[in-house]
Amino acid sequence: MTDLALEMARVEYAYRRDVALRGVSLKVRPGEVVAVTGPSGCGKSTLLHCAAGILRPQAGTVALAGQNLAELPEAARTRLRRTQAGVVLQFGQLVPDLSLTDNVALPLLLEGHERAAARRAALEWLERVGVAEDAAAVPGELSGGQNQRAAVARALVTGPGIVFADEPTGSLDSQAGEQMMELLLSSARTGGAALVIVTHDNMVAAYADREVRLRDGIVQHEVALA
Numbered sequence: 019m020t021d022l023a024l025e026m027a028r029v030e031y032a033y034r035r036d037v038a039l040r041g042v043s044l045k046v047r048p049g050e051v052v053a054v055t056g057p058s059g060c061g062k063s064t065l066l067h068c069a070a071g072i073l074r075p076q077a078g079t080v081a082l083a084g085q086n087l088a089e090l091p092e093a094a095r096t097r098l099r100r101t102q103a104g105v106v107l108q109f110g111q112l113v114p115d116l117s118l119t120d121n122v123a124l125p126l127l128l129e130g131h132e133r134a135a136a137r138r139a140a141l142e143w144l145e146r147v148g149v150a151e152d153a154a155a156v157p158g159e160l161s162g163g164q165n166q167r168a169a170v171a172r173a174l175v176t177g178p179g180i181v182f183a184d185e186p187t188g189s190l191d192s193q194a195g196e197q198m199m200e201l202l203l204s205s206a207r208t209g210g211a212a213l214v215i216v217t218h219d220n221m222v223a224a225y226a227d228r229e230v231r232l233r234d235g236i237v238q239h240e241v242a243l244a
């Protein structure tokens with residue numbers, strides 16, 4: 019049996035006063051593309067951060083590649099998160115002082131890969147996402163779209179089983195947004211990764227196999243689109 023890329027069961031998460039998730043369950047199969055939609059404040063980003071192991075839910079479970087995050091010791095959990103879950107945020111969130119190559123190599127270096135090999139792998143991904151000629155530039159010298167492309171390369175360089183993207187087209191115009199979606203989908207396919215995209219954008223949801231709509235911290239409905 020193939021493990022699910024992601025399995026969330028009855029996940030609850032509250033910030034100090036705000037209850038953001040009230041028992042969310044979600045299964046994502048390997049290679050599947052899921053859009054998470056819903057009104058502002060319904061818990062989409064919180065769901066994504068719990069799924070990617072960035073936030074720890076107060077109740078419920080999250081498993082990546084069949085491994086329950088809560089049952090792992092801290093180091094193994096960090097490692098699983100780094101190697102199994104790629105994350106792309108709205109503004110790329112690259113390290114400003116590092117070149118694109120070093121930004122993309124970073125997750126591999128953190129995993130103990132040798133520097134030359136990490137940089138080679140980073141360059142290969144920068145080439146795939148179409149910004150190889152900017153490899154030596156730092157993020158401040160490049161456009162939002164170029165930085166987003168590098169962020170996609172960084173999310174995929176470790177060969178994760180799943181990529182989480184939070185409003186990946188939010189800072190782009192509609193044409194650049196569509197190019198970003200094509201890139202995310204083709205990159206996920208090349209890397210064999212599932213893709214979970216949090217979005218307000220109907221255009222983005224149209225690329226998904228399934229739409230999961232949240233409302234007030236629970237799944238309101240799921241629709242198969244493919």
Ligand SMILES: Nc1ncnc2c1ncn2[C@@H]1O[C@H](COP(=O)(O)OP(=O)(O)OP(=O)(O)O)[C@@H](O)[C@H]1O
Pocket residue numbers: 033034036037038056057058059060061062063064065
């Ligand atoms: N860091 C935080 N501290 C306190 N409350 C927060 C924090 N982040 C989110 N919240 C609250 O949790 C709830 C869910 O927020 P979340 O950002 O997950 O929703 P969202 O659907 O992603 O919203 P948007 O579409 O506007 O980005 C909201 O009520 C929000 O105000």
